[in-house]
Amino acid sequence: MQSLDSKDFLNQPQKRTWIDTDITIDHYNGLIPCDVDDGYALGVLFRSQEVDIVGLSSTLGNSEDIEVTTEIATQFTAKFGPTSLTVSKGSSVFYSDAEGKELPEAVKNLAQELKQGPLTILAIGALTNIALLIKHFPELVDNIQEVVCVAGRRNTEQHFVASKRQLRPFRDLNFEVDETAFNVVLNSEVQLTLIPFEVCDDIWIDFHELRKMRNGSSLAEYLEKESRIWALEWATLFGSSKGFIPFDMVAAAYVVNPEWFTVKQWHVQVQSGPSDTKKGETKEYLVCNEQLDMGRLVNYAVEISPSAEPELFKRLTQQDISSFILGLSHVNIIVEDVDGAAEYYHKVLGFERAIDDQGQKMDYRNVSMAEFNQDAGLADQDVELDVLFLKHPYASIYLELMRYHKPIGQSEIPPQPRTYDLGGPRHIALEVSNCTAVFRYLKQQEGVAMIDPSDDYHPEKLDGFPISFFYWIDKYGVQWEMEEGRRVGVARGIM
Incomplete structure (x- = not known):
């Protein structure tokens, strides 16, 4: 595995990267706090020299209001991101409802960057913007080197449960929130890498780490402050004594250094089964395993190196200029x-x-x-x-x-x-x-x-x-x- 402590990685060209995020840190849906992990993902990428962030766009997912994710992405980037980086507003509706509407700014600007050269897309929200780009700019698909997203599971019996007290599993949100858009990406020639729950479950942010973040960088202090209520939410609702999982940060880690991960190339299918989130209903599952012999091939992460976590937190907390x-x-x-x-x-x-x-x-x-x-x-x-x-x-x-x-x-x-x-x-x-x-x-x-x-x-x-x-x-x-x-x-x- 490539060591980031050495200077070898500086001799590698930066990876041109576009981030599509449904960031909602410091936002509430009513009385319920929203997810904070997009903030950790963006924070890691903002402090990683391996990537050249050429654009950032808002999408739906954690919020169904594009104004919310756009405003928070803009504020977060202004506080902690590169000075020249601007936020492009994504689609205000999901893919099926976008017919006849003007193309969102995010899709147009992503297309412009793809015309400049190949890039990687980190998709940490609904894949609506990416699906719209594939539809309206098919000639640019070859310049998408890879789409990396948090999604997928081994089978319909695998449920996303963080602790024994969690009564209802987590949704496979980035897939389920706009399945039509996800299917557009699946049916394209775009290389797709799935970072599933089972790998994200290897990295937790606990209360001890939050306390250490208080004395870190201004970014770490901000993340710690906004994560307190989120950690308490996990402890109260899910009975978690370990803290919480920063799902999107794990996907960001893959963009920074794929060599941290063990990845299999397996077939993927959309399969129907009894819903694990709504009793008595049926839902679609994104399934990927080595037994499948039909469906397109994708990269499916099965393991992350223990060396990744300390490096990620080092980047978030270091004050060194x-x-x-x-x-x-x-x-x-x-x-x-x-x-x-x-x-x-x-x-x-x-x-x-x-x-x-x-x-x-x-x-x-x-x-x-x-x-x-x-x-x-x-x-x-x-x-x-x-x-x-x-x-x-x-x-x-x-x-x-x-x-x-x-x-x-x-x-x-x-x-x-x-x-x-x-x-x-x-x-x-x-x-x-x-x-x-x-x-x-x-x-x-x-x-x-x-x-x-x-x-x-x-x-x-x-x-x-x-x-x-x-x-x-x-x-x-x-x-x-x-x-x-x-x-x-x-x-x-x-x-």
Whole structure:
């Protein structure tokens, strides 16, 4: 199994991931608290460098009101997610009722991301949005590398019971809440991975772990606070002395590192049988086992490694700023002419003009953008500049050449500092996974000065680019940029 304690995983390309969630943490259906496990799933993914979260959408499931899941997803992402990540509103109705209605924003935006390249979908709610995408964009199905969801059981006699005192088993919610949508996915060519109750049952969050989370990160403190009533609900209604199962977090763990899991490729069928949740009724069950010889093949998880749980909680609770640093983004150099400087650095060091992961030249002329001014600490000034990126073909280091047309700075290079004099490059840029979280962390540190000392200074997403950044100066006079979204760090190996 790949060790996440080593740095080997940094040499692997990030997994482009879309999250479709019915998150309802901190919400009540009447007097009954709603599930909290989506919060744990999102929290793990937000703090995992193995994934590149390209989108997040709301869906039905824990709530039948799309406004509820959309609002909570938006609030949670704003608190703990990447600065550039936005939430797309999913379908307000289940699949059978969506005929004739305008396609939801979630489906359109997911389609746009699939056009950019293959991705994995973590489906932790109704599969309505995914089924609608399959129906309306069949040409994009091949770019869905995998759909991972919490669903399935070995047979119709297997019931989802967490303790002996639980009178009524849990529903196979992500399957049962919109069976029609699930069947659309089953009948497609999409690779499907099922994380069933039996595997989720191996990971519990007990009261002892909740107490430890109080002294963890702000994310862990929030999850602990919102989980207290949920843990009491399990203790009262289900007689659970172990706490509760964070189902969706287990599915998120599979997205982070499939090698944590033992997975079988078995046939899956939808079978009818006596309902285990409504007495005297019949219902459909999603059944997957090695005896079946008909139905499509899916990946069915049967075991999770004991090493997964401590790593997941480490990610949720760690306060270390290192969890947000992804790699060296670039070295910035101010020049009088970006084209002349590009020729110079090509001649003396072999740097070449860079292209991004979409095949576009990283060459931006006459840039004038209010968001850039804000992030660069020039909010009240008239700014216009040229930006040209170079990349070394072997060292994979990027140079960011900048020529300012406005404002005009010093026209002469200052005297060269001696080797042992304090000072450094104009700025050194580090690629980070969560610009806002890093900004808040650094604001609290001694010896850190933001480039703009005003209370209004904060990172903003650039208009038309998935990028946000901010500048700060350390106690030795080195100016740093913390940048999210460009994804050019050497650890990624992106062209």
